[in-house]
Amino acid sequence: MTGASDPQVSIVVPAYNESSRLPQSLRLLREYFAGPSWSARSFEVLVVVEHSKDGTLDLARDATAEQANFHVIDNRVHRGKGYAVRSGMREARGEIVFFMDADLSVPLEEIDRFVAHFDAHPEDQVLLGSRQHPQSRIERRQTFLRQSMGRAFNRILRSLSLLPFRDTQCGFKAFRRDAAREIFALQTIDGFAFDVEVLLLAQSLGFRIVELPVRWLNSPESKVHIVQDSLRMLADALTIRRRVTRILHYRDLRKIG
Numbered sequence: 307m308t309g310a311s312d313p314q315v316s317i318v319v320p321a322y323n324e325s326s327r328l329p330q331s332l333r334l335l336r337e338y339f340a341g342p343s344w345s346a347r348s349f350e351v352l353v354v355v356e357h358s359k360d361g362t363l364d365l366a367r368d369a370t371a372e373q374a375n376f377h378v379i380d381n382r383v384h385r386g387k388g389y390a391v392r393s394g395m396r397e398a399r400g401e402i403v404f405f406m407d408a409d410l411s412v413p414l415e416e417i418d419r420f421v422a423h424f425d426a427h428p429e430d431q432v433l434l435g436s437r438q439h440p441q442s443r444i445e446r447r448q449t450f451l452r453q454s455m456g457r458a459f460n461r462i463l464r465s466l467s468l469l470p471f472r473d474t475q476c477g478f479k480a481f482r483r484d485a486a487r488e489i490f491a492l493q494t495i496d497g498f499a500f501d502v503e504v505l506l507l508a509q510s511l512g513f514r515i516v517e518l519p520v521r522w523l524n525s526p527e528s529k530v531h532i533v534q535d536s537l538r539m540l541a542d543a544l545t546i547r548r549r550v551t552r553i554l555h556y557r558d559l560r561k562i563g
């Protein structure tokens with residue numbers, strides 16, 4: 307149910323061992339939301355901290371202590387990016403809910419453009435930032451190997467008839483509130499392949515999904531292990547359609563019961 311005090315926009319930022327990047331990112335978020343374009347709009351920022359070894363939780367709490375619209379969620383365990391994002395998305399109250407990587411590889415100004423797209427296109431319910439969109443501006447690229455493996459992963463998804471999108475893994479996605487709540491109530495994968503599950507759930511539930519171009523400045527401190535995590539993502543991808551089918555089947559059975 308929508309409350310009178312619910313924010314217009316929620317930002318979910320997962321964080322694990324982010325002591326070197328998170329303070330700067332939180333400063334940029336504070337400055338962005340203090341800007342004139344947000345003077346008449348409401349927002350919240352949810353920083354979801356997985357159990358870290360470098361003081362990320364304390365840094366996040368210190369950086370947000372006097373920021374009424376910033377909230378830190380302590381997940382207490384390290385289960386993976388999918389679990390952290392799911393935790394934040396389920397707590398978010400905004401009419402539009404974003405999740406984005408802690409390194410802010412997609413500059414914050416893109417938030418305005420995505421919100422404007424939602425305003426202009428009420429039929430669209432899920433927006434994907436896509437580095438492979440012809441109009442995207444890649445200002446600092448990933449290594450050749452990371453680019454190649456990312457493109458290969460998306461080709462595999464298309465060849466398996468899982469998803470038609472050119473870039474499932476970009477860490478910048480936005481959802482209308484109803485779509486976010488329905489999708490993340492069902493989402494289960496804890497690791498990096500959670501994006502694929504989220505999009506397959508959105509597609510299977512009939513939500514309209516649109517890829518949009520973004521500016522992208524790659525962070526060299528990626529948390530993705532280039533071989534180990536890629537293999538795990540591929541293994542997850544091979545089982546995701548069956549997993550989603552089962553999830554939706556059980557959901558329908560509960561409705562009937």
